[in-house]
Amino acid sequence: MKPGIDFNCDLGEGVGDDAAILPFISSASIACGFHAGSPDLMRETVSLCREHGVAIGAHPSFADRENFGRSAQSISPGDAYALTLYQIGALDAFVRTAGLRLNHVKPHGAFYNQAARDRELADAIATAVRDYDPGLILYGLAGSALTQAGTMRGLRVVQEAFAERRYEADATLTPRSRADASIEHSAEAAMQVIALLRDGTVTARTGELVPLRADSICLHGDRPDAARFARELRMAIEKAGFDVRAPERLG
Template sequence: MKVDLNSDMGESFGAWHMGDDQALLGHVSSANIACGYHAGDPVTMAATAAAAVARGVSIGAHPSLPDLQGFGRRTMQLSEAEAYGITLYQAAAMQGFAKAAGSRMRHVKAHGALYNMAAKDRKLSAGICRAVRDLDPGLVVFALAGSVMVEVARDMGLQVAQEVFADRSYQDDGSLTPRTQPGAMITELQQSIAQVRCMLQQGFVRAVSGKEVAIQADTVCLHGDQPGAALFAQAMREALLADGVTIAAP
């Protein structure tokens, strides 16, 4: 069995610092690097790309809604053309930083509200996926497992990595529990490991209601902005390796 471990990073900007990217890079196989719209800045993008290359971690763009103040987690009205434009703008910038670091960008994963909106909205998914295809049809799209975006990306001939979450709970329809609701975040390590093992070995996740929801896990997300994220990632990696799982980027 093979799976990718990814984490969102490069989310510091200016004098403001978030996360321990250097520590996280020692445990994940893919890095989703913020592109300036919800977090990150050019200096941080360059430094994070260089650090990922040094650790042998696959580089991806993490485009967001233009919402620096709300960390990209507030919904907004967006047309397909706008989704295309903001994705292409951010991903192309990240592609340039990856090239400057002596590597290449390998995937694109939308961030926050854009990600969750596109998981249910075919037009938003189409805008994002067209931008990826036009930039580089060899890029992998990271999309919420079982979502509309998986279908749209595949219909465009793009490679898709279906993403599951180690530190988020699920609803009956396979969507993530909104962060505004109790129990949205899984902070207990053993609970998180058990959830990932269930998804990998048994092909389902147990929703907060108790319902078993079928799921495919190609890449597992560990949020880098949570307290103790690096230790969380280390323990997850060690548990999966002990199960005989190969950890590698798609």
């Protein structure tokens, strides 16, 4: 049996061609309306996921539509817990009425990046996921405070790496404030993905070889060429000898 890898994409944000991306991925994290999306988009994206057999996750964020959820915010653990719980429940209503089960939760943008290093925020998010449904999978930046918090609460965690984002020498993502934060060519992104899968390493922006575990590879669905990237990355992953398949929730 070939080794498997999850290939996920952030969808339902109203800015990309979700229908063109879905045939190539195994998991989708759907915007819950706080950084992007809407009730109609949630329902439509869930329906598309069902059509393509793609596992569905909630993609909660800060309430920050103006900045697409990518601006840092100060938030108490209690507010972070409530924010996470509210958004999971909103998406799950559409998932359940479609006759499906929610598979995972993956925070978005600044919510995700802050939880990667802020243990109190990570604990609040992980607790909300566990309290809502302990069978859910928690996605987080590989080696981060968020995945550690999920493990401590008995959740299945997925260590996530990014196909077309650059990394720093400490295994964090290069800040989007830098012009070179994203990889613009699919061939280069494919090389990064294959190194992650075969060697468990990524080359940092500054040249260092950084060990990094990858249970799932993420592609951002809001980039204008996301559908082409999805197709070419799927081909590269399979050519490298890996099956693309979603992780299974605990129960």
